[in-house]
Amino acid sequence: MSEAIKLFVEDARAVSIEAAAKILNLKFKRSGVEHPQPCPHCGGTDTFAFNTGKEKWNCRAGGIGGNDAIGMVAHCEGLDVKSREGLLEACSIVLGRDIPDEGERESDEDRQARKKRLEERRLQNEADAAARAASQDEFREKERAKARGIIKTATGLRTSVDPRGRHYLEYRCNGFPDASWLRFGASVPYWHGQDERGAPLELFSGPAIVAPFIGPDLVEIGCHITWIDLRQPPKYRPLLYGLTKKGLACGLLDWAFSDAPPLAIDLADGLYEQLPAKKMRGSKKGGLIPIAGHPDCSRWVGGEGIENGVAFGVWEGFRADTFYFAAGDLGNLTGPAEPSSRFAHPMLKKPDAKGVLRALMVQGPKPKRDQGADDAMWVADHVDELVLLADGDSEPVMTAAAMARARARHARPGRLIPIVWPRAGYDFSRMAVETGE
Ligand SMILES: [Zn+2]
Numbered sequence: 001m002s003e004a005i006k007l008f009v010e011d012a013r014a015v016s017i018e019a020a021a022k023i024l025n026l027k028f029k030r031s032g033v034e035h036p037q038p039c040p041h042c043g044g045t046d047t048f049a050f051n052t053g054k055e056k057w058n059c060r061a062g063g064i065g066g067n068d069a070i071g072m073v074a075h076c077e078g079l080d081v082k083s084r085e086g087l088l089e090a091c092s093i094v095l096g097r098d099i100p101d102e103g104e105r106e107s108d109e110d111r112q113a114r115k116k117r118l119e120e121r122r123l124q125n126e127a128d129a130a131a132r133a134a135s136q137d138e139f140r141e142k143e144r145a146k147a148r149g150i151i152k153t154a155t156g157l158r159t160s161v162d163p164r165g166r167h168y169l170e171y172r173c174n175g176f177p178d179a180s181w182l183r184f185g186a187s188v189p190y191w192h193g194q195d196e197r198g199a200p201l202e203l204f205s206g207p208a209i210v211a212p213f214i215g216p217d218l219v220e221i222g223c224h225i226t227w228i229d230l231r232q233p234p235k236y237r238p239l240l241y242g243l244t245k246k247g248l249a250c251g252l253l254d255w256a257f258s259d260a261p262p263l264a265i266d267l268a269d270g271l272y273e274q275l276p277a278k279k280m281r282g283s284k285k286g287g288l289i290p291i292a293g294h295p296d297c298s299r300w301v302g303g304e305g306i307e308n309g310v311a312f313g314v315w316e317g318f319r320a321d322t323f324y325f326a327a328g329d330l331g332n333l334t335g336p337a338e339p340s341s342r343f344a345h346p347m348l349k350k351p352d353a354k355g356v357l358r359a360l361m362v363q364g365p366k367p368k369r370d371q372g373a374d375d376a377m378w379v380a381d382h383v384d385e386l387v388l389l390a391d392g393d394s395e396p397v398m399t400a401a402a403m404a405r406a407r408a409r410h411a412r413p414g415r416l417i418p419i420v421w422p423r424a425g426y427d428f429s430r431m432a433v434e435t436g437e
Contacts, residue, residue, distance in 0.1 A: 007117060009070075014125050016069065017055050021050050033051050036048070036049040039076070041353075042361065054067075054136055062075060063337055070090045071090075073090045074087075156180050156182075156184070157169075162207070164184070164230060168226075172236060173311035174433060175314035181290040181292065182210075183209070185208050188205060190202065192275060203240065203275075208227045210223055211290075221282055221287045226277065228277075241255040241273065242273055244272060247266070247272055284329070284332055286373065289327070289328055290325055291306060292322075294323055297383075300322065302324060303428075307428075308428045315431075330391075334406040337366060341366035343361070343364055345361070346397065347397075348360040348397075365404035365408065367408050386417045389420055389428060392425060
């Protein structure tokens, strides 16, 4: 590679994920640092996301991601960064400049000057990367401290004077654990969007189940919050809405908690969106949510959500030899997939960015090679039976591949890993409710 080309690539390396996302015309959410959307290359819904806080991007459909703008641009534009042309083309898009002409002959002075600039650029990039890493650490620590604050303010769900947390679990899971892990807060604030000065806005505050995420040392690294509304069957969670960017552009007003739900046509047109009644703060990656029992137990039982873990525990009577947990989400239960094990769904098809119907790509059953310890929830070495609860109301092919991946990821010599499936179309929570009448 000539000096000019090296400098060109180094310049492109200095471009942030945020700047590259703007060049690619990617969508930014109104607030927050995580910006999910369909992958411009692979299609799908919310398959792709970039994070301007962590300086990362990820495509679940393509099973690929990274922490640089060049890689993100290459994926979105379908370029192969492993090839010289692909790499240079991606750099050219990132910088908005043509690839320098290598045929040009340069004088000794020009070469010296270029070398000097290249060296300066490289040092600057290193310094920028170190500063970014430091600010990411700081950001993570702040978020963890906030999560610990939320956990501290909540009281034990089992002993709380306010029974709504217990009632929620009784309605959803037919019972609740006699354990002190899960907590309850009578008025936990729900933040959404920003005011004109960029300060976060409180959409409402209300009753919520607060659960800690703990690491292998049992230290709290984050928290999981489920807002509840006992007047809203069958999920008993509040219906929350937010104005979308499109809605804002159309001059519509923010949705307030006391307002009636937006019109169905406005929701269908994407002017308002339904907001999740669950949120996580701090870190969840590599951690888990304890539900009942202690991690010292040699039998562990759990799945993605808290409700399924509680429902299954109620059904088998919360065995004394068992630790019940939730992973918080499917990715944290299974860990990432080996990209080459990705396969086409046998039946389902989806239109790509150009509207052409293509087989839906499914994350494969093989765990990604060389994955990090915190790429999936931790499981203690002494565990000899790990019962994994599958989600029966999610897409079955995707779930089956994910559960096979979880089993492979957590496999150890001498450890049994049965996968338990609820009745088709059900989750354990719904089965518990229907049999508990
Ligand atoms: Zn993609």
